[in-house]
Amino acid sequence: MSQKGPDPICDFHLTVVIYQQSMRAVSTANSLAERAYDEIRRMIIRLDLAPGDVVKEAELQATLDMSRTPIREALQRLARDHFVTVIPRRGMFVSAIEFDELAMLYETRAIMEPYAARLATKRGTQADWDEMAEVLAETELPGKQPHELLDLDRQCHEIIWRASGNRFLTNTLDTLYAQSDRLWHMYLADVHDMGHAVDEHAAIHDALQSGDAETVASLLEGHVNSFDAQVRDAVTSRLTAPLS
């Protein structure tokens, strides 16, 4: 007489199914928090949430049509990345950017952007450089607004970061770029010659494509430094301008 015991294969199958379902739930939750992070960070960069503004969780839940958990997770990450500041017993605020932080921001970018580009000359593919050429072609179209040019600038940098094949580098550069992007929106009116900054990418593209790591690195360093100088000038003149 045979008694049916537990079927190990069937149990294993069931475990796999439960595991897959729970992993799917985890990845959906992650991607929601990720989306919340991107959206809230975009609001901060574009100054829809300006430095010093109170961050209201309930409002964000309504605006983004999301529950509390992903919004909380996104805000925790934004606090780690210095986009928001938590003041105990007072609440959460959009972080200010201090003048000395500007120097830290750009000196870090001036080292890491050329480094990523160096790696990209070794690890990038023709498909990456073709994609970058397409983005650059778009910058040539007449009538581009400064914020559109900045979007295209970002896309060029994203291609280089991705081509570097180092996700730690990509994550850090993404955060630094976002902070820099926020400064640019703050001082947008004072920064001239956006087209010139974007034009520098054409030379960077050529050097990447020909695998010339030294030239790529020095062009990238110059590119970050010239943008830095423009923002600093704008900040300085804003700070020293007589009150109107």
Ligand SMILES: [Zn+2]
């Ligand atoms: Zn650029």
